Each structure stands twice: as structure tokens, then as C-alpha cells.
Amino acid sequence: MMTILKFANPILGLVIAPFLLGVINRTKAVFAGRTGQPLLQPYYDIWKLLRKGAVYSRTTSWIFRAGPVLGLAVTLTAALLMPFGGIPAAIAFKGDLILFIYLFGLMRFFTVISAMDTGSSLEGMGASREVTFSAMSEPALLIGLAAIAKCTGYISLTQMFSSVVPELWLRSGPALVLAGVALLIVFLAENCRIPVDDPNTHLELTMIHEVMALDHGGPDFGFILYSAALKMWLLGQILIGIAVPIHTGNVWLDTPAAIAGMLLLAVVVGVIESSMARLRLLHVPQLLIGATTLSVLALVLR
Amino acid sequence: MSLFLWGLAIIIIGGLASLFSGRKPGLATFLGSVSVVVGSVIAVVPAFKVLLTGSIESLQLNWSVPSGSFFIQIDPISALFLIPILGLTAVAAIYGAEYLWAYREKKNLGVPWFFYNLLLAGMMLVVVARNGLLFLVAWEIMSLASFFLVTFEYEKPMVRQAGWIYLIATHIGTAFLIVFFILLGRHAGSLDFDKVSEIPSSLASILFVLAVIGFGTKAGFMPFHVWLPYAHPAAPSHVSAVMSGVMIKTGVYGLVRALTLLGMPPVWWCWALIAIGAISGVLGVLFALAQHDLKRLLAYHSVENIGIITIGLGVGLLGINMNSPTLAILGFGGGLLHVINHAVFKGLLFLGAGAVLHSSGTGHIDLLGGLIKRMPVTAFTFLVGSIAISGLPPLNGFISEFLIYLGVFKNGFAGGFESIIPALVVIGSLALIGGLALACFTKAFGVIFLGEPRSNYAKQVHEVGFCMKSSMVILATLCVLLGICSPWVIKSAENVIFEITSIPLETIQTELAATSAVLMNIVIISLVLLGLTITFAVLRKLMLSTRGIRQVGTWDCGYAKPDARMQYTAASFAQPLTDLFKMFLRSLKKISPVKGIFPAQSAFHTDTSDISEKYMYQPLFSWVSSSFSRLRWLQQGRLQIYILYIALTLWILLIWKLM
Amino acid sequence: MILALLLIPVIAAVLSLIVRNDILRRIILIVTAISHTAITITAWSVEPSVLWNGWLMLDKPGLLFLTITSVLFLACSFYAFGYLAGEAKSKKQVFEEETFFTNAPEAIFCACVEGFLATMTLVTVSQHFGLLWVAMEATTLASAPLIYFHRHHRSLEATWKYLLICSVGIALALLGNFFMVIAATKPASEGTAIVLNALIGQGHNLNIQWLKAAFLFFLVGYGTKMGLAPLHTWLPDAHSEAPSVISALLSGALLNCAFLGILRCYQVCSAAGEAQFCQGLLVLFGLISIGWAAIFILGQADYKRMLAYSSVEHVGILALGVGIGAGATFGAMLHAVNHSIAKAMLFMTAGNIIAVYKTKTTKDVRGILSVAPITGVLWIAGFLAISGIPPFGIFVSEFTIAKAMIEQGRIGIAVAFLAILAVVFVGMSAAFLNMAQGPKNNDLQAKDRPAVAFTILPPIALGAIALMLGLYIPPVVNDLLHSVASVIGGY
């Protein structure tokens, strides 16, 4: 039982993650007064893509094909490090949060070079923006997590989140709030949501993440969508881990609470996307630097 | 020790033999490279022995030079540095045999091989010397040999300038070291290191500053790094690899050695090292990002990595200061592991850059593109190196950074507010460095190897030959192995850390065992990642096997006549980041913007010169030279004035001394 | 033995004037040099007898400077053999101008060189201050025609300056001698003869005020000859306009001889308990010289002048070393050896460069390494040797001097010393490296004079010695240097 439980998070992620996208889309649709897509639309999309053939640019090399595969593999591996609700991570050790963050770095590396493999100026531009913003968000993320680590006294994700209980909120609430806001901004940036990126526009010049995948199609694009969903799922759990301090130790209580929290987060994202406009690209770094500042404040606060 | 001396002798004799057989390029190459490889293999045996057993081998002979003695010793610290020195130099020698072969018509190949061997011999002596004078002599032999290697293609003005700047920088750095050793010797009563003990704290701080400047100039600390971006691109690539991979590490070695001699560190040393490391790291990678020349870019990355190493040392020192073994062990462990890791991946990257240069004829990133198709091995190994240097799992670069992070996360917040600031600096700068390095290497790899060729240089390339390929493959394999075997590698550091920190060996062993267990988890994760990747790759293959795959042109938004020159260039790729940090970079931009309804031409060009060079050294130099030239009227040719000088001197002396 | 040392060159000089055959004259030159060196080497093991009531005696400092002179002369004689063979007898063009000139007769050249050797030998063996002074004056006379070997405006100007400035200096030194006599005079007695040992023996009975004045005059007088700034003004002109082989002798041997003159007086002052007084002055002049040299080395347009200024710098270091005292005295003595060898090597190499490029302008000489590889290598090696880069000997001596400074706690001086050395290094490196490495001039004609063994081997040999002294100092040399240092007041 425990063995299966260990892999609960990857499995749950594989199952639920695309659903979050559906929730976000539905929320936006509700705000816009539309019916919107079915909630399960992302699953249909991925399924459809996986069954398709592929079209490749003559310019590309094996890098282009390796990118999506590696991206999915990385996100799934990262899922092994992330506890969910009351379920501890499959592999937990001191400092695993660093590995967790750097794994996404590896994924980004391949996403970016597979975009550049096409030789398209548009994808090059997207890649350029991606690395710019991620370079800014990484310190925010690491320092934010360091702040939480300092509050909880643990540096393993599993222990860290399981010790976020209401008492901790009472004791070091301000730090957690600051870190939480910082992490939310990072979450939005990393997952290419408004106000950093707009996943829905189809004007190449304004996009970041989507434009990097312009040339991908078929199963490759399916992998990309899936890994993007998973990434959102995983990063979301950091937020949930702080914001939902329900860690009673009872798996059957904690896990549903966490899932509920994830859905709520999806709704919140939907609300943000509906109520805000995308920032000018020039202002994004300011936002991310702001996030870093919040993280720093969270760290230095007693 | 005798094996070490044998290796040294073989290397020196091989170099001399190569010099004297210069007219026969084949023989010279053979003698030079084989003696390096054989000598290294022989000399590395005692190094490994010392590293693993912790025993110390030493030899002391008289030397007729005043206050000098031929006192050499291999202790774990020396051994730790000897191993990458010997290893990388040997691998690069294999590479160099082929790389230099192209010059056999124009140049006497005996000369570069002689200096190459001499460089290796110098580095070997530097890390084992235990006498100040011997150290300085070895240090300068090393610097000189590398200077002559840098100016190998001295017909080119750029190369000459690079060599000159390097020579000046290293000389000025050495001046600080001279003072350092004399002051140290003055206190100890002898220039032998083993006589040093109990240095009073005020002297220790002066010595620390001298060591940081002197050794930092060689290592490439900001702002003493100015020579690096010139020297590395100018040198032949295998030499750049050695210089960047291990020679600048002798500066780190010197600093570590100095720290072991200077006793208990005050807290401001730790802060200073962390600050220097953070500044070097962040600015190094920023400047790298703004470069257009591949080897210059790599040179700035050396500054960055030296910064990371220094952060590690600073954290370790902080551990000693705060009496926190965990912090000390992980800091020094990470920093020193990064020394080895950087040697491997930076060596690899320079060799890759050399392969590109060798076959395309240019190192200008924006003229290349699409090389992966014609140079698959080079591309693959370069990719491995890029991932490693960006500090991404599962390769070796991540491991050493991870250790530093781990130390800070584990114990960095323990000391109250005072320790939070350095911890914050460490975490923030490492994270920023990581993100920027990723940007930089996706740029380098992406623009050079991917996409379409941007010029004729890139169209005519071909894969390099066996020697060059094999040495790159060796290093790439090492990148992976050092990552995968890190749980065992880190355990071998116990003697080194003991030597530096004097923490009880048991504590070190316990801490390292715990660390090793952590690293084991990382290895497992890496294997899982590998398994999943293979699984998905197979899955994808299966999915696509039954379906149609078409080859078309890249999607270009419907543009009518796409052209290879329309690809995103390195300059554009880096532009958002360089703009963001323009306060530090101060790039010169030349833009001729688009005008009119049917714009004919527009251009964008950036040029980033080094700030410390531009705003610090150049003004200083021109101030000195202008104030000197203002004094040149003193010798204006008139006999009368000259006699006047004599009369005045006489009168002044008479009045002054007989008053 | 001392007489042999003195007479052999004199006889050779006379013979050179008589002999008509050029080749024979050159052979005489070489034979003289070899026999002189042979006797000098013998003097290392067999102590020469004292002559003329102790007026002539070869003590340790004398032996050291005699050996330097003799060895350099040996190298220079071989070099001169090749040099004279290569000098055209007809009219030649001055490099810097459109005018033409001829050389002085070779007989005069040979006779003067040999006379120069004789006078320098006399300097090293004189124990009597008056005799020392005569010898010093005689070196000026013997060397002035050598500087005017190329008979054109520029060398004439240099010779004129050399003559007048050195004569003024030497006249002041004569006054110093008189002062010394007065210092040694006791009322109503004969007084002490101004022989070194006698004066040292009488040390505490000397009249301090006059002795101080004597030292000041010696310092200014011989300092002019030695090239201490700001008295050195003749030096760059003479060194740059003289034939390179003569420059080598002037710089390597003559400056040391003048330094010996100052050292002799310093010995007396130490015996009188006034060492501090002298040392302060030596440090001051040392620093001024190094600094002055640095000013003119940076951006110097003429490479022989650059070498000349480098000599100013190095005599400054000598003075500084002795002025610091203690361990630095040994360093200074070692430095005298190292500098002479390295500088002579450089001047000889510069001569070879001039033979190929026909110019002394730094910027017109490019790519020596590709035009004349051995010369190029020698040029770079000489540069490294002279700027004190290990493993060349000057590093060791400069290090020793710096070490003594720091050990005495004179940090400011040490910092200034190292900083100025760094500036000098910057200035010299730019010139030397561009000369050796730059792209070669396309309009350079084929070598007019092939670098023959006679002009190549001496600098190679000197270079080898310079290198050796950085890695290994033979025990005999070490002992001699130590005893010299202890005589002069260090250890």
C-alpha cells in the first residue's frame, strides 16, 4: 500500500493535471459570459495529438525531437519529489527542493534549444523571453522556498509542507504571506499565465511559451501540453502546501483538502486572467523583481 | 614522491626534446603530447594515493638561491588540485596533437609543445611547492609558459594585445604575491610554509587582502579578471582549455593554501569572499551573455565559475568562523568539487569551441549555425558541457552547486540575522547565476549548432578528427560520471577538508556520509529520469511508427522568402537580459532603425566592453602615462640644464646634510 | 698578478696602434680578453699579492667587480670581432637623418677598448682613493672616443655631453678626495694616507663633518658616472649613440666601477659610524633613479635609449639595495652581477637588431622572431631577464632586496619599489613584445649582415648565465657575494 502511495502524486498528477486547465478555461468563460469548452477539453486535445502523425521542419535535428520527451520525463520525475496533501513524496531527502527547481531548469533548457532548433526567428524570440523571465523568477522561487524552509526549519519538501500547520501561520504568518505572494507570481510566470504571458493569443509576437512550440505537432505537442499541465500541477502544490495548512496526518483528510485547494487555485488563476490584462513585456521583469523582493523580505522577517 | 618527480622529469624532458626536434613536426608533436600523457599518468598515481589515504609525502632539498629551499610536499589539498591539472592537461594534449597539426607548415611546432609541457610542469610545481620562493618561481614559469602559448599566433594584433594584457596582469598579481610571501616569511622567519604559525590577526588580515588580490588576479576575480577575456580567445583552444580549466585554479589553490596558513578567519573574510564570489559570478555570466565570440563568452564563464567556487570557499570559511562543521564541510566540499567539475566541463567546452573554430574558421557566434548536422559528436559533447556548466541535474555541475546550497539551507540561517544576509546573498546569486548561465548556454549552443548556417563559415564545416573527438568524448563522459558517481566522489574529499578546516575527521566522515546519502537520492532521481526519458522516447517512436511523418520548411508566418539570416541571432537572443542589466554592462549599441514605408536597410549592433577595464584600468593607465609624459621635459637635451641638475643636487645635499 | 692584469691590456692597446692588419688586431683583442679573464679566474683561488704599499690590492669587492668586467669584456671581445668584420669601411647613412658618416679608424677603436679595460681594471684594484679617482677619470678618457666611433652629429653630441658631464662629476669627486684627506687630517700630524684599509682602521678618528661632505661629493661625482638620477643625464645619449658593444661595456662594467667608487667611500663612512647617513642618501637616490627611469621607459621611442634608462633603473636598485642594508646588500651585489650580464646581453642583441633593421626606432622594428629567430628569442629572453621574471637571476636579487625592505618594516619604500618596477615592466613589455612578435615589415630587405656566430654566441652565453643565476648560484659565487656584502656592511 505504501509503495503505491509513494507514487500517488505522479499518478494523481497525470490524471488530474489537465483538468486544472479545463477549470481555468471554464472560469474564464463564466467571467466572460460564455459557455466555454468542456471541462475535459484538455484531455481530448492531448489524446487527439497523441494519435496524430508528425510534421517536421527540415532544419531540425534530434534536439527538436528530444525536447518534448525530456520535458515530460522531467516533470514526471519532479513529481516524485513533491508531496501532496498528506501523501509524502516518493523520494524525500534534505535539499530536494533544490533538485526540484533545477529539474525544471533542465526541462527549460531543452524546451529552449528545441525551439531554437527550428531556426525560426519567432521561436528564437520566444526562447529569448523564456530564458529572460526564468532567470528573473528563479531567485524569487529559491529565496521564497528558503524563507519557508527557515520558518519551518526543514529543507525537504515533504517535511516542510507537512509542518505548515495553523500554528505556524500564527507564528510566522507575515513571512508566509509574503513568500506565498512571491510564489504565486512565480507560479503565474512559470506557467505562462496572465499577467506574464497570455496562453490564448495567437499573435506570435506577443507570446512566450506558446511560440516556442509553434513547430511542434502530433505526439510531440501532446507531450508538451501534458508536461505543461503537470508543471502547473507541481508548482501549484507549492502554493497549496503553504496556503492550505491542513496537515493532520490523515491521508484521507489531507489529500482531498489539497485537491480542493488545487481546484481553488485554478479558479483563482481563472479569475486573475479574466480581470487583468497582460503586462507589457518590458514590465514583466519588474514584476519578477518585485516577487524576488517579497521573497527576500519573507526571508529576513523574523 | 619519486613517481611524481619521475612524471615531472618526463614532462620537462619531453618538452625539451620536442623543442629541439622542432623541424620535424611529427616528431615534435609525438614527443610533446606523449610525454605529457605518460608523465601525467605516472604523476597522478601518488596524487590519488595521497588523496585517498590522507598521508603526506614531502621532500626537502637545499637550494643555493637565497632564502629558497626546494621543499615540495603532496598533501591532500595539493593532490586534489593535481588530479584535474594532470588529467585535463593530458586529455588536452591528445586534442592539441591534432589541433596544432594544422599549423605545421607555418610554425615550428616544437615551440608550443615545449611551452605546453613547461606550463604543466609549472602548475605541478605550484601546487606542491612549500617554499615561498620556489612557489613564486614555479608560479612565474607557469605564467610565462602560458603567455607564450597565448601568443602562439603572434602575427595577429589581437593576439599580441591579449598576450600583453595577460602578461601585465599576471605580473602585477605576482607583485602582490611577492609582498604576501615576504610578509609571511618575515613573521615565520623562513619562507618555508611549515614554519608558519600563529599569525597575529592584524597581519593575517593584511595577508588575506594580499592573497585575494594576488591569487585573485590569476583566478579571475572581478575586477582583476580583465586579462581572461583576452587571453583565452587568443590562445590555441587546447591551451585555453588548460588555462581556463586548471591554470586559473592555481589561484584558487593559492587562496586555499593561504587560508590554511592564516589561521582562524574573522567574519569579514567570509563576507568578503562571498561578496567577491557573488560579484564575479553574476557579472561574469552577464558579460558572458553579452559576448559574440564563443571563446570570449567561455572566458567570462570562467569568471562566473570561479565566482561560484569562491562562494563555496566563503561559505566554508563562514562555517569555520561560526563553528558550524556542516557549513564548513559542505561549503569547502562544494567549492572544491566545483574546481574539479569546472575543469572537466570548461575544458570540454573550450575543446568544443576549438573544434568549431578549427573547422569553421571563426568563433563569431552570429556567423555560425546548424553545425549539429555536420559535427554531431562535437555538438553532442558541447551540449553535455553546456548542461553541466548551467548547473543542471544530473550532470556534475549541479552536484557542486547543490552542495553549497545544501550547506546554506541546512545551517546558513542558524546564526541569526548576521548569517541570513550571507545566506541570502549565496542563494540569490547562485540562483541568478544559474538562470543566466542557462540563458547564455542555450544561446551559445542554440545559435552555433542549431538552425541554419548563417554564413559560408558555417556551411563548410566538417567533423574533426579522431584525436580531437576522442578527447571531447572522454571529458563528456567524465561530466556524466562525476555526476552519477558523486556519492563516492564526495567521500574522497574528507582528507582535503580535514586539511583545510581541522575539524575532527570523524565529524567530517559523518557529515560526508550524510551528504553522500543525499547525493545517492539524486543519483536515483537521475536514473529515474533517464528511465522515463527512454520510456517516453520509445513510446513516441511507437506512436509515430505507424503514422506519416512529413518534412517541410520551418513555419515562418507565411513570409514569402525566408532566409538563414532572418534567424534569431545571439545578440538579439541576449538583448532582453543585457538591456535589463545595462546598468552594469554599459553595452554600446548601434541602431539604425527602420525608417519610411519601404525601409531599405536597418541594423543593430552591440558591443560590450568590460566595465572594470573601461572605467577602472584604462583611466588609470592613461592617467599614469599622461602624467609621466608631462614629466618628460626633464630630459630635454640641453647640456646646461643637465649640469644645472648636478649643481642643484649638490647644493641641496650640502644644505640639507650639513645644516 | 695585478700588474699583469693592468699591463696586458695596455700592451695590447699599444700593439693595436702599431699593427696594420685588421684581422691581427682583432685577434689581439680576443687574446687580451681571454688572458685577462684567465688571470681573473686564477685570482679567485690564488690571492694576488699587494703592491705599492697597499695602493693596489684585490679585495673581495674588487674581485667581484673585476670578474664582472672581465667576463663581460670577454663576451664583448668576441662580439666585437664579429661586429668589426661586419662594419663597412665606406660611408654610411645615419639612421635618423639624411646625412652620411664614416667610422673612426679601427685601430683607435681597438686601442681604446683595451685601454678602457685597463682603466676599469685599475678602478677595481685601487685601494687608494686618489688612484681610484685617476682610474675613474681615465675610463672617461678611454671611452669617449669609443662613443664617437660612428662619426656623425648625434654621436658627437652624445660624446660631448658624456665628456662634459662626467668631467664635472669627476671634478667634484676630486674635491671629495680632498675632503677625505682633510677628514683624515689630525692637527699637527702627518694624517692618514687615504688608502682604504688605513682609513677604515682609523674610522673613529676621522673628522665626521668633512667625511660627510666627502661622501656627498663622491656621491654626486661618481653618481654622475654611475648614472644615478638626476645626475645620469649623459647616460641615455651615450648608450644609445655608441656602438652596441660599447654600450654593453658602459652599462655592464663602467657603471659598476663607478658604483664601486661610491661603495669604497661608503665603507669608510661605515667605519666612522656614519653608515646611516650614507644609507639614507643611497635609498633616496635609488628611488629617484628608479622613478625617473620609469618615466622615460614608459613610451620610449628608441629601444637603445630604453635599455639605457633601464640601466638607470638598475643602478638605482643597486643603490637602494645597499642603502637598505642587511640582507639587501647581498641582494644588491647579486643584482650587480645579474644586471651586468642581462644588460650586456640585451645591448648585444640590440646591436644585432640594428644590423638587420637599420633603425633604433622601436616602432619600425617588428617581427624579429620571424626575421631573425635567434635574435628574437634572445630579445624576449633578455626582456624577461631584465624585468626580473623568474627563473632569471634578477628576480632573485630583486626579491632579496624587497624582502629586506619588508623585513625592516620599510613598507612604503617596498611598495614604491614594486609599483615602479611594475610600471617599468608595463613600459618595456609593450616595446619588446611588439618588436619581437609584430608582423614583419614587408619592405625589409634581405639581411645585410647575416648574424654570424661571433655576434650570436656571446649573448646566448650571457643569457644562459643569467638564467642559471636564477636557478642555481654556484657556491663559490655565493660565498664571494656574501663576503662582499659583509665587507660593505650587510650580510
Added chain:
Amino acid sequence: MNNAADIIMIFLVLTNLMLLGLSRLGACIRFVALQGVALGFLPLILNHWDMEVHLVIFSIVIISLKGIVFPWMLNRTLRELASQREVEPFIGYGISIIAGTITLVMCMWLSSRLPFPEPLMSPLIVPVAFFTIMSGLFLIISRKKALTQVLGYLVLENGIYAFGVALVGKQPMLVELGILLDIFVAVFVMGIAIFHINREFDHIDTDQLSRLRS
């Protein structure tokens, strides 16, 4: 006989001041010759006209050299110079004399700092010898022509001679040898050099001799 020594010293001071103020080269040569002759008698005066053989010979040599040979040689050189016979000073005559006076005072001071161990024939010897030396230097420094510089050197030489003869009589070899050698340098070697200069440059303005610089 102290008065005789004093008179010679006073004469030296006056000639020095004259030399500083004179504009004609010919006159300068004559004054230097006069100084030489006066100094030639100095050894005899100091030895109370005690006619020792070597002293007499020394005096005769000095007088004939300084009083006859040099002036004749310098005059011959002067005749060969076609045009200018002016001294051509950098520093004007008036100022030169003022400077000379100041120098004299300073020399007085200097001699007061260097008390002679034995009683002297004339207390003026030390300051005047210094003053002569400094005047010589001043002439070299402040005049343009090479010939004037030789003259200046001779004056300087006279000062040293006065000093040597007056004070260092106990070591006769030293003084005589030194002085003869110096004179030899001054006249023969410099004379030869001036001859060459004259031939090469057609004049002896040392203005032209300042091409080698920095």
C-alpha cells in the same frame, strides 16, 4: 705673507665676478689666464717662497699651462670661428653677477659649516675655492657656447686647484696628478671635441647639441 694669499683670494673673487659679467669671449679667455697665473704662484706663497725644486717646477708648469698654452689654444679656436664672439648667455650679465654674489654668500656659509682642522694661512681659502668652483659651474650652466663651457670648466678647475694646493699639500702626488689629469681632460679631450664639433656643425653653439632628448 698671509696678505699675499689673501690678495690672491680676493683677486680670484673679483675675476670670477668679472667673468660672470663679461660679454666678449676674448676677454673671458684673458681673465681665465690671469686666474691661472695667479694660482700658479699659490703653492710658492703657501710655502713661504721656499724654493723647493718640485714646487717650483709645479708652479712653472701650471703657470705656463694655465697662463700661456690654454689661452693660446682657446684664442686659436676663437679665431677659427668666423662670426660670433659674444658669450651669448641664457642668463643676463647683471643677473649673473647678482647670482654670483648670492653664491659667494652661500659659499661663506658652507665654509662655516666645514671648520678646517688646522689653522689656515688665509681664512678666505675655503669659501673662495668653493666660490670659484660654483662660478665655473654657473658659467657652464648659463652660457650657450661650447667654448664658454670649456672656460667654465677651467674656472671650476681653478677652484679645485686652489682648494687642493692650499689645503691638501700633504699628499702632493694626489693633488698634482689629479689636477694635471683634469687639465688634460679639459683642454686636450674637450679641445678635440670642440674641433670636431666645429667641423661638423660649423659653429659651437650648444643649441645645436640638443637633439638627443627624452
